[in-house]
Amino acid sequence: MESEGAGGPAGTVCPRCGEARARTVEQARGGKGALRDDLYGRLAPGPDKTGDGCMHAAQGxxxxxxxxxxxxTGVQQGxxxxxxxGVALALLCVIGTLxxxxxxxxxxxxxxxGAQRAERVWRPAYYCSGCSSVFCPGGTPWRGALTPEQFKKFVWTEAGYADQLLAGDKAKDATVPADVLSVGDRTARPAPGHGA
Ligand SMILES: [Zn+2]
Structure with a gap:
């Protein structure tokens, strides 16, 4: 069979276990079983920052x-x-909040x-629920099959905000295979020494 490059549904067979019904990571995050396996968080393309700042300001x-x-009270009661x-506490809180x-x-x-850089490697990825691995059909833009944790680390590293992975997130300690990580560089620079 010659089915190179075209992509599409025919290309979504999992390279690790052969399961043919892999879904895009976006579908997997919102689909059936997403809650049970916490796929929403494990396949997240970036940190969820909505309302964080307001929350902290309110607490402050x-x-x-x-x-x-x-x-x-101190003034009133002498x-x-x-x-x-009270004044010290208030000052500390203002500074801390800022x-x-x-x-x-x-x-x-x-x-x-980093959202765009993340999008480039996150959007084309598929998730196989059969063996819990993430891959790109046809090996573009990156090759291999990763665990959700490796995938998240990879995406966040590409985007430049891997330092925002929270403590306790397994992705923080995941090791991404070097040949996957180098994909971004390979496309960015011309092939080495192929002259004359
Ligand atoms: Zn699989």
Whole structure:
């Protein structure tokens, strides 16, 4: 059979176990069994940053409010220790909140910057539920069959935000085979020394 390059449904046979009903990772994330196997998170193309900054700002404001309330109580009751502690708490919370929210902003910017690079290697990938591996039909743009953890590490590394993988995420400790990782470089530079 000569079925090179064309892609399409005929190309979605899993190279590891031969299962012919592999789905795109996007379908797999939202499809049947996705919840049970936590595919939504395990195949995520990037960090989920929605509302993170607002959440932290709100928490910071509540704590700051407590500090101000304490200081106010101190003033009312003539207890300077309360006042000092309250003011210190409020100041700490304001500073802490600013630092955290700025950090959130930086991570969010990195995620937005890398989203396109992630998309390039994530979008064409298929997930086989038979053996839980991720691959690209025809081996483009990358070769091999990866575990969901290796795949996630690979995508996030390509995008430049692998440092945002959370502690406890198995993808953080996954090792991506070197020949998969080099795919991006290979397409970027011309073939070496093929002159005359
Ligand atoms: Zn398979």
């Amino acid at each position: 404001m509540v704590l700051t409010g407590l500090g101000i309330a304490l200081a106010y 207890r300077s220790l309360y006042t000092i502690a 630092v955290v929210v700025r950090g959130d902003g930086r991570e969010k910017a990195a995620a937005e910057d």
